[in-house]
Amino acid sequence: MTRKRSVRSAVRRLLTVAETSDVVAAAPPVPLRDIFRRFWPYTRGGRRWLAVLLALVVTGPVVEAAEIWLFKIVIDDMLVPHNLSLFLPIALAFAGLTLISGVLAFSDSVTSTWVSERFLLSLRSDVFRHIQGLSLGFFERRRLGDVLSRVTGDVDAVETFLLSGIVSALAQVARLGIYVGLLLVLRWDLTLVALIAAPMFFFTARRFAGLIREASRERRRRSGSISAVTEETLGNIALVQAYNRQDWEHARFQRESVGRYHAAMASTRIGALYGPTVDFIELTGGMVVMGLGTWELVHGRLSLGGLMVFLALLSRLYGPIQGMSGLGNTFYSASASAERIIELLDQRPQVTEPEHPRTLGRARGGVEFDGVSFRYPEVDRLALSDVSFTVAPGETLALVGASGAGKSTAAKLLLRFYDPVDGAVRLDGLDIRELALAELRENVAVVLQETLVFHGTARENIAYGRPGASEAEIRAAARAADAHEFISRLPDGYDTVVGQRGRLLSGGQRQRLAIARAMIRDAPVLVLDEPTTGLDAESSRRIMGPLRLLMAGRTTIIISHNLLTVRDANRIVLLEHGRVAAHGTHHELLTRSPAYAYLNQLHRPPGESVEVLP
Secondary structure, eight states, X not given: OHHHHHHHHHHHHHHHHHHHSSOOOOOOOOOHHHHHHHHGGGGGGGHHHHHHHHHHHHHHHHHHHHHHHXXXXXXXXXXXXXXXXXXXXXXXXXXXXXXXXXXXXHXXXXXXXXXXXXXXXXXXXXXXXXXXXXXXXXXXXXOHHHHHHIIIIIHHHHHIIIIIHHHHHHHHHHHHHHHHHHHHHHOHHHHHHHHTTHHHHHHHHHHHHHHHHHHHHHHHHHHHHHHHHHHHHHHTHHHHHHTTOHHHHHHHHHHHHHHHHHHHHHHHHHHHHHHHHHHHHHHHHHHHHHHHHHHHHHTTSSOHHHHHHHHHHHHHHHHHHHHHHHHHHHHHHHHHHHHHHHHHHTOOOSSOOOSSOBOOOSOOOOEEEEEEEEOOTTOOSOSEEEEEEEEOTTOEEEEEOSTTSSHHHHHHHHTTSSOOSEEEEEETTEEGXXXXXXXXXXXXXXXXXXXXOOSSBHHHHHHTTSTTOOHHHHHHHXXXXXXXXXXXXXXXGGGOBOOGGGTTSOHHHHXXXXXXXXXXXXXXXXXXXXXXXXXXXXXXXXXHHHHHHHHTTSEEEEEESOGGGTTTSSEEEEEETTEEEEEEOHHHHHHHOHHHHHHHHHTOXXXXXXXXXX
8 A cells, every 4th residue: 555655646746747847738638438439430440340359359268268178178088087089089179279269369360450450540540631720820839749749659549448448348358258157167156256356356456547547648748748859859950950959959858758757657666566466366366266176176076177177267267357457447548648639639720611612713813901900829919900901913012021020920811821800801802711721722822931842852842832733834833943954953853852841952942942833833822921031142143033933923922021122012011010001112112111211221231232023
């Protein structure tokens, strides 16, 4: 009892420490019956095979029992009376039962794996699809590594909870029924004595269940934290090494690893205490039965073979009883992962599809912001406040201002990554909240401030803008983006793998690849978010030509803090602290907006000549 209290105290201390550490948030607890009800529909494709598995798990113990019963015949009918004539048929019977046992084991293994993998395939696919459908705000608030941990390890644990656990429970029940039946046939009185220990197994498991669940929750939580820290560190390894922060990142990783270590040790201590406890219960019951059985043997009321088979069956009997009592602990352990998946599936996108979307087709390209106000979730200050402007089809509008003025927020609203809290964003006069998300985004091409390139070939990255594009269309887009030349010089040309996030390419090359991707999309509305940020003067100059081709004939919104790249736009909107401070052409704003004139002066070093977007 003292040891158990120390384990409980260790678990509680662990949870207290977790609340003050930099770990991912804990998922809310969910009752076991609700977990079962939530995930049971995912067994739909393999339910008919559960009956096959049930038949296999029932047949297996029957074969085991038959093998054990043969020992009684060997002792009582062959060894004791020295009747060797039974050797051949008994040997053949053993061989046949062994063959049947092997076939059953093979069938059970293959079928159970097929059913469980089908379940995992369906659940993991739905979880991934659900995550992709969540709004951008979810990913801006969550640590990616923890999300990855849930999609991988936690999904696997749900299968343990729902399928493997249930099949195991059925197998234990089948074994228990068969062994109890045979024991009752041999000696019902000794069987009743043996079953007195059964309630002690269940009582012990019940006492340990809560501790196991707490420790398992913390273990899964810490695993998510390790994945999050690893993803953040390795995803920014260049920054880590450039600033010599390896030791600091290692300390952060070590802190979460130590937390998981303590969680694992707490879980192990519980298991280490639980195992010997049930072993002692089993030993006590077995010794009592062995003593009574020996007494019966001495007085001639039980044969030697009967006693040996009874003890063999008894050893098998306590296994299912112990297994059934421990299944609750297995369920509680797996339920910690199920709670994390449920918490993920219960997330709802902030941006929802309209119930009856309106059809737009290919838009002409008119964009309007009408009194738009917006604040990010869990932030008090408005990012945009009563912002209004219009862009006619084919025109170019520039959103300029200092960092944090709300320029990129406006682009996110146009793509419906978020919805405004007031006002409306319209495309060709239709509120974009009335359009299907897919149709809206088919009409908008984006070149983002952070040039996003996938780990794949140059061809695949260009074709990402329009799946199914022909080879000729891909190469034409690359030529228009001034990317064909450098792609052709790559080791495998268009089949060259450009590395994770395009790290095998320069910044200018990644940007031209992104422009080619936007070109092949051929959308009527174009959003350029800081298209020259992070590029040197030569790279900036080279992408101007491709950008002009991309903008030709499209409604274009350029987001920039550098006025030299936007001064020839049809109209310029100056944002300050989320509000429209001024609007007009470049020359109009120079004369009537001191703030704009000041920004222009900041980006106009004496004697510097910079190309501008038309």
